[in-house]
Amino acid sequence: MDKFIEKFTELFDNADIKDLNESTHFKEIDGWCSLIALFLISMADEEYNVSLKRDDILKASTIGDIYHIIQNMT
Amino acid sequence: MNLTFKNKEITGILTVLPSKEVRFEDEMENYPFSVETSLKLKTIMGFEKRRIVEDGVCASDLCIFGLSYLFDNKLLNKEDIDALILVTQTPDYIVPPTSNIIQGRFGLKEDMICMDINQGCTGFVLGLMQAFLLLDQESIHKVVLMNADVLSRKVSRKDRNSNPLIGDGASITIVERSEINNMIYANIKMDGKRAFAIHIPAGGARKPSCPETAIVEMDDIGNMRSQDNLVMKGDEVFLFAQKDVPPMIVSLLDFSNQTKDMVDYFMFHQPNKFMLNKLADKLGIPRDKMPSNVVENLGNSSGVSIPISMTYNLGNRLINERLNLCLAGFGAGLNWASMILEVGNLNFNGMIFF
Numbered sequence: 314m315d316k317f318i319e320k321f322t323e324l325f326d327n328a329d330i331k332d333l334n335e336s337t338h339f340k341e342i343d344g345w346c347s348l349i350a351l352f353l354i355s356m357a358d359e360e361y362n363v364s365l366k367r368d369d370i371l372k373a374s375t376i377g378d379i380y381h382i383i384q385n386m387t
Numbered sequence: 388m389n390l391t392f393k394n395k396e397i398t399g400i401l402t403v404l405p406s407k408e409v410r411f412e413d414e415m416e417n418y419p420f421s422v423e424t425s426l427k428l429k430t431i432m433g434f435e436k437r438r439i440v441e442d443g444v445c446a447s448d449l450c451i452f453g454l455s456y457l458f459d460n461k462l463l464n465k466e467d468i469d470a471l472i473l474v475t476q477t478p479d480y481i482v483p484p485t486s487n488i489i490q491g492r493f494g495l496k497e498d499m500i501c502m503d504i505n506q507g508c509t510g511f512v513l514g515l516m517q518a519f520l521l522l523d524q525e526s527i528h529k530v531v532l533m534n535a536d537v538l539s540r541k542v543s544r545k546d547r548n549s550n551p552l553i554g555d556g557a558s559i560t561i562v563e564r565s566e567i568n569n570m571i572y573a574n575i576k577m578d579g580k581r582a583f584a585i586h587i588p589a590g591g592a593r594k595p596s597c598p599e600t601a602i603v604e605m606d607d608i609g610n611m612r613s614q615d616n617l618v619m620k621g622d623e624v625f626l627f628a629q630k631d632v633p634p635m636i637v638s639l640l641d642f643s644n645q646t647k648d649m650v651d652y653f654m655f656h657q658p659n660k661f662m663l664n665k666l667a668d669k670l671g672i673p674r675d676k677m678p679s680n681v682v683e684n685l686g687n688s689s690g691v692s693i694p695i696s697m698t699y700n701l702g703n704r705l706i707n708e709r710l711n712l713c714l715a716g717f718g719a720g721l722n723w724a725s726m727i728l729e730v731g732n733l734n735f736n737g738m739i740f741f
Contacts, residue, residue: 346424347547347608347621348431354622355665358629367622371607 317380320360324352335377357383389642390573392519396565399462399734400705402698403453403535403557404685405438406740411551418547419609428551433660433679437554437686439539444741445479446535447488449557452741454493454531457559462735463531465493470500470521470530474510474690476719477537478503486533500527507585508656508718509575510534510690511558512726515714516573518562532560534691541587543603543612548621552659554686558694561734571728572643574635581721584623589614624718628662632717632725633669639713639725647672650727651710652701656717657681657692690716697730698738705736 314335322333325344339345350370357365363386365379373379411434415425428434440449450473457463473486480488486501500521506513511534518530535557542553589600600614612618636653640646653676655663663679670677678700681692688695693714697705704710709731717723 344421344423346420348424348427351621351625351661354625355629358626364626364630365622367608367620 314377314380317383318376320356321353321376321379324349324356333376335375335380337376338374339376339379340374353379361387363387388575390516390575392516392571392573394565394568395519395522395571396563396567396569397515397560397728397730397733398563399561400694400698400736401453401457401462401559402691402695402738403449403559403741404695404738405440405444405449405555407441408436408438410436414544414551417545417550420547431661432552433683434551435683437552437682438556439553439686440537440555440741444537444555446473446475446477446537446557447479447485447492449535449537449555449741450489450533450559451492453533453557453559453739454489456739458493463561465495467529468495468499468531469527470502470518471495472502472504472514472517472521472530472532474504474506474514474532474534475536476505476507476689477535477541489533498526506719506722507536507689508658508692509716509720509722509724511560511693512573512714512716512724513575513722514690515560515562515726516575516724518560519571522562522564528564530562532562534558534560534694536689536691538617538689539686541615541617543610543616545603545611546616547610549617549619552682552687554682554688556685556688556691556695558691558698560694569729570643571726572639573724573726574639574642575722575724576631576635577720577722579720581623581627584620584627584721585617585719586619587615587617624658624721625662627721627723628658628717629665629669631723632666632715635723635725636670636713636715639727643727645711645727649711650676650713653677653713653715654693654696654700655715656690657687657696658718659687689718695738698736702736705731705733708732
């Protein structure tokens with residue numbers, strides 16, 4: 314989970330975005346947009362070899378939710 | 388599916404781009420992006436400037452303009468054209484074929500083949516395949532392959548998935564028999580199970596256009612479009628390119644007994660900068676060997692983007708040298724197609740503006 318949070322934080326490429334945790338509501342993070350969603354889909358493919366869909370992201374609320382979706386797909 | 392072709396070559400390429408240029412900054416109000424996001428999109432995706440046609444301009448207009456240029460400059464003779472192929476997803480009419488309209492406009496001979504092919508981003512590779520196949524016939528010596536699309540007319544101005552990068556254009560590629568015993572290798576795959584990942588719902592027989600199909604509605608992420616407009620499942624298409632294209636290139640290199648280093652340039656379809664940079668990284672190819680600058684300068688014109696990239700990026704080099712190129716198109720179908728061939732010593736390789 315820690316490694317995932319680290320990778321998730323990197324998506325924003327912004328030093329002000331830190332201290333994220335599994336209960337963070339990611340859609341409320343300053344800068345969250347469909348481009349970051351695309352980066353997330355790319356990261357899930359590259360790091361975890363899973364095909365995350367836009368629907369999966371729409372249904373999830375927290376970083377933990379995304380993590381569990383990815384875990385279930387592996 | 389692996390294919391090989393022998394003794395065929397491209398002898399000239401002309402691309403036709405609309406004069407009208409649209410800048411991302413001027414259309415930003417159409418999309419609910421924050422300033423920060425907009426700036427990111429500019430650099431990462433390549434949303435900058437693109438070329439689109441004026442209202443009412445059709446694929447045949449761009450092709451006729453290009454052919455006239457070639458005829459006027461004695462770069463092509465009407466009598467020599469044995470086949471006219473037009474690859475397009477935006478024909479002038481459903482009936483008659485647009486290639487016949489072009490044939491008629493110039494009074495080309497009757498003893499020839501005219502063919503419209505409905506393909507999108509794989510259109511250049513598939514068009515070349517068709518040209519090569521035709522050239523196996525004794526009576527066919529010169530094929531004029533045209534790729535043309537005016538997709539900007541089918542994309543909603545308020546669709547932030549597609550509008551910021553869509554472009555229009557046409558290309559005319561002369562393909563002939565060759566004395567050089569070069570071997571051309573291709574690999575083509577198609578997956579109809581994902582057919583609707585890139586889709587225009589209305590306008591065909593299944594759902595004819597009517598006042599109802601023109602109603603603009605919001606989708607679940609805030610984009611506005613009607614059923615007459617192009618709709619792309621961005622995440623599916625992105626993953627498709629990332630997962631399916633690299634293994635095809637690896638397989639093609641293997642089939643042709645070549646390594647990545649033996650290829651001078653990877654001239655891929657230009658969807659957006661981000662996708663191409665990711666593909667280059669995945670394939671372990673230096674980014675400067677896979678040009679990704681067409682979208683930010685001219686837009687993504689579907690199947691035409693490969694020949695546009697060739698004229699825009701390799702201009703005089705393809706006239707003076709011979710380069711080993713790997714072409715790859717991926718998109719509507721969902722189809723993906725790649726080809727390795729030497730291209731060079733062209734009679735012409737340039738760009739004109741409509």
